[in-house]
Amino acid sequence: EAGVAQSPRYKIIEKRQSVAFWCNPISGHATLYWYQQILGQGPKLLIQFQNNGVVDDSQLPKDRFSAERLKGVDSTLKIQPAKLEDSAVYLCASSPSGRGSYNEQFFGPGTRLTVL
């Protein structure tokens, strides 16, 4: 079974530029997560989708970050404009179901973003 796919793996941009990350979850997984992992810290949830609806985006900086999951499959996360403090690894994860009980989350390899 194919794992969670993410692209690109690395991205370097100047501050105030825009960037987008793509994630393709494991086939059939209803729940998709985006986490931000700053160097030296644990991952922090940015947004959680259940199918194509948003379940939790309380930690998403909505003035500059946006995410969508069209058709309940793959997802894109966008930053516009980027700031220096956005330098981090952006992790995508998926799980079979997200409500009422815990299902294992499967993580992709991440996208390492460097903002100069």
Add this chain to the structure above:
Amino acid sequence: GNSVTQMEGPVTLSEEAFLTINCTYTATGYPSLFWYVQYPGEGLQLLLKATKADDKGSNKGFEATYRKETTSFHLEKGSVQVSDSAVYFCALSEGRGATNKLIFGTGTLLAVQP
């Protein structure tokens, strides 16, 4: 709010040494607890989990017991190998209700020397 605290690294051990990585948590309700591992250049992988008090999670020689009285979930392995070198993350899931997001500790780098 809910949080996870784990011991800072790096932890450097010789092969076949005993490993303990401490993890304590603060949570309301009854969270599930996890250890994730991140090998160099790879994504996070679930190592083991425990969903209720006194449960013991185990995998690949690693163990951790969910201790509600001490709010702890320490990771142990009796004999580490060079291939165990990785970053280990303790995490909890708030897993009741609409979401089951994971809250992670800061991670502990383990380096095992031959």
